[in-house]
Amino acid sequence: MKIRRGDSVIVITGADAGDTPRRVLNVVDGGKKITVENVNRVFKHVKRGHPKSPQGGRLEVEMPIDTSNVKFYCEACSAPTRVGYRYTKDGSKERFCKSCSASVGTISPAKAKYQQQ
Ligand SMILES: [Zn+2]
Known part of the structure; x- marks a missing residue:
């Protein structure tokens, strides 16, 4: 969704x-x-x-x-684009525009598991 x-x-x-x-x-x-x-x-x-x-x-x-x-x-x-999901550096999940890769806002709080060093 x-x-x-x-x-x-x-x-x-x-x-x-x-x-x-x-x-x-x-x-x-x-x-x-x-x-x-x-x-x-x-x-x-x-x-x-x-x-x-x-x-x-x-x-x-x-x-x-x-x-x-x-x-x-x-x-x-x-413009009309598509949305993707990705993890940010602090481990929270966010949606982003697949065209300009701008963030469309985080959708779940930071998790240590997904943190990037
Ligand atoms: Zn965009």
Whole structure:
């Protein structure tokens, strides 16, 4: 699972495909699907008493799309790229852009086992 909440992605297929990077709101279904800001929006009809709409009515919400329909967007090289994993010198695991090799943030704390001298 290489796409995480808060990442920027480019939607490559479907009605909302485009060149603008969009933010991932949530990852669902164990990483198979994601919800992306302003992509695949639908009107959900809710009854009275819903926390976001006490009066009831129509809520506009994003529905999940398949992760294979997006590309990771690298902020550093401003282009759609791929993400890899690697260990840093202190032994923590991080994600990186395979194109410019910029770090995309650490995903697990430092472990002595993976430290490099
Ligand atoms: Zn990059």
